[in-house]
Amino acid sequence: HRTVALLVAAGTGSRAGGDIPKQFRVVGGKAVIAHAVDALAAHEDIDAIHLVIGAGQEAQVRALLGGRVVAGMTQGADSRRGSVRAGLEAIAAAGGVDRVLIHDAARPFLPGAVVNRLLAALDDAQGAIPVLPVADTLVRGMGGAMGDGVARDDLFRVQTPQVFRFDTILAAHRGWDESREATDDAQIMKGWGHDVTLVAGDEGLEKLTYKQDFARAEARLASART
Ligand code: C5P
Numbered sequence: 001h002r003t004v005a006l007l008v009a010a011g012t013g014s015r016a017g018g019d020i021p022k023q024f025r026v027v028g029g030k031a032v033i034a035h036a037v038d039a040l041a042a043h044e045d046i047d048a049i050h051l052v053i054g055a056g057q058e059a060q061v062r063a064l065l066g067g068r069v070v071a072g073m074t075q076g077a078d079s080r081r082g083s084v085r086a087g088l089e090a091i092a093a094a095g096g097v098d099r100v101l102i103h104d105a106a107r108p109f110l111p112g113a114v115v116n117r118l119l120a121a122l123d124d125a126q127g128a129i130p131v132l133p134v135a136d137t138l139v140r141g142m143g144g145a146m147g148d149g150v151a152r153d154d155l156f157r158v159q160t161p162q163v164f165r166f167d168t169i170l171a172a173h174r175g176w177d178e179s180r181e182a183t184d185d186a187q188i189m190k191g192w193g194h195d196v197t198l199v200a201g202d203e204g205l206e207k208l209t210y211k212q213d214f215a216r217a218e219a220r221l222a223s224a225r226t
Contacts, residue, residue: 002097010053051070129186160207173185
């Protein structure tokens with residue numbers, strides 16, 4: 001197998017506040033994107049890492065990565081879906097890849113065990129994604145009033161990396177109706193008619209989205225050092 005990680009980092013991260021996109025902020029003395037690259041590079045089954053970044057960000061990203069090696073950098077798009085598509089097309093142009101892990105640069109901590117579970121699942125499936133159960137009670141909100149409750153036993157929170165057979169996810173992206181948005185690639189794969197296997201995710205893999213997520217990530221790194 002030749003397995004490439006596609007790391008998407010072209011978002012503006014507006015929900016996290018601050019002037020710089022969340023994936024470029026520093027936690028524990030290292031940029032979030034550098035944490036993500038290190039985690040992917042540390043896995044023996046990942047052969048190369050391809051980045052998707054915003055327009056004009058190459059010098060900034062190279063500086064944040066220090067000497068870390070990536071196979072390529074592609075300019076992203078206005079939507080996450082468009083950014084992933086651009087990266088997949090760049091990887092396709094280079095050729096020779098049969099599995100891809102699509103991962104958010106805003107998730108700095110990736111346990112190798114999650115990658116093991118995902119790649120093992122791909123032996124019998126076209127796609128596999130890491131998920132976690134929902135611990136809180138869920139309700140619908142009706143203009144400030146509580147609506148009906150929602151059964152949570154068959155609901156899951158979806159994380160990345162999401163792994164796919166390369167040719168299949170490329171075809172699914174190419175066939176996707178561009179006017180529809182999709183917050184992840186598994187929806188696109190499912191929409192293309194392929195079942196996607198669920199494997200256990202990891203709490204540590206949470207995406208940094210809001211300001212308080214960064215404080216939690218700092219604390220996590222500090223406690224890991226002691
Ligand atoms: O905004 P969200 O948290 O969904 O972003 C998830 C990941 O997708 C982030 O790493 C972000 O940089 C990336 N992204 C992208 N291009 C966009 C939007 C998001 O590469 N237009």
